[in-house]
Amino acid sequence: MDKSAAMNEPILAVDNLTKAFPAGATPILNGLTFRQEPGQFVAVVGPSGCGKTTLLRCIASLMQPDTGSVLHRGRHFDNPPPWLSVVFQDYNRSLFPWLSVRRNVAFGLRGSGANDKRVDEALRAVNLEHAADLYPWQVSGGMQQRCALARSIVVSPNLLLLDEPFASVDAQTRIDLQDMVMEICQTMSLSALLVTHDIDEAVFMADKVVVLSTRPARVVEEIAIDLPRPRDQLATKETPEFLQLRHRVYTLVRKQAQKLSR
């Protein structure tokens, strides 16, 4: 495949993905298919426990699907591809407590040389220069998640996977982090895949919302979110378009959740 063909590939193509975990159990994912174009911000929502995290682990190539495929720019990977970065929900389990904020951010960088500059830039992007020499456990939850964010962008990825990244922080911090992530994706022309249970967040941040069914999860519907950017926490959320889209996604997710409770 020549280079120009590779450029036209979707950054991520999930095709007919099925995964049972542990092996032999009832499948968690069942024939799940969707695509993500370069530069696109995709949010995956679904009822709780529907398998969003399993999906993300398959997409990150941390886990291999039973059938179907995950292609990154048309290629299969056994390990996370070099241009992919992940921000996990539980920052206190993914930041290394024995390293300072700065050294956590630098962890994925090889060699030294120009690294200091890159780490400084990443720290600046998440507003964390003042805490660079503290340990992660000495700073607030929001700051820890910003540290994790800096660590994932310092390697200049093309695709950022966000696994419920704002679920463990308070409401105001969550709003600040949402704005920060959108701004970073915009300036770095990053594609992002956000897994979340928060429908407002999904509609507010994404270009496309993928709604999953209950277990075993498949794609119920893909909804294009054509709200103009930059988006504003107040103005965007008050537009009739936002409310309509939110209503539509909410209805779909609730329908699935009701199926589950029956």
Add this chain to the structure above:
Amino acid sequence: MIASWEAVRALGFVDRRDLPSAASIVETAAVDLWSGGLAHAVLATIGSWAPGLAVAAVAGAGAGIALALLPRLEIATRPLLEFVRPIPSVALIPVALLVLGVGLQMQLFMIAFASIWPILFSTKAGVEDVDPRFVETGRVLHVGRAARIFRIVLPAMLPSFATGLRTASAIALVVAITVEMLTGQPGIGSYIENVRLSGLVTGMWASIFVTGVLGYLVNALFVTVERATMPWSTENRDR
């Protein structure tokens, strides 16, 4: 402590000649340390304690890491370890005497054998308990398998290793002194025996007191080093 000591003396259950006053014990301890005999004994004990513990630390950590990372090795050696580990180490003194004879070599073997277990098992547990999310984080940061062991697993298990080492340091001291008492190897153990046989009751208590202080200082040393080198471990945070 001094009050309870004096209270026991006052009650008179034990002959007062066998229980000298706290003040005379401390005074004798100071004099015996200063005059050299007891100080030499303390240094001799440290001189066998430290290398014995060092051997146990290296071997115990190495074995603990290997057993945690290589499940097949763990399964193959489990029966052996389960059998050898519960043997009280002092019960092996006759065997060690038979094979190695009296001397520093035998003492070092005994210290290392007795103190390797807490190090080995805490290191193994420390490696096994490393949060899988840490390792996964390494994978998504494109850190290779070997580098993940050196940069993630080893630092993450260090506090467990340190706890094992601290426990082992106390055991090593007990065994060092026991071997000295039984075999006359120079050190606090043989010093205590000698003053006891000479009928120097206060001198005997003084050397026991010094032994207690040594044990306390050893523990304090390890706690201090742990706090200074691992401020991030959950045990040391907020101190």
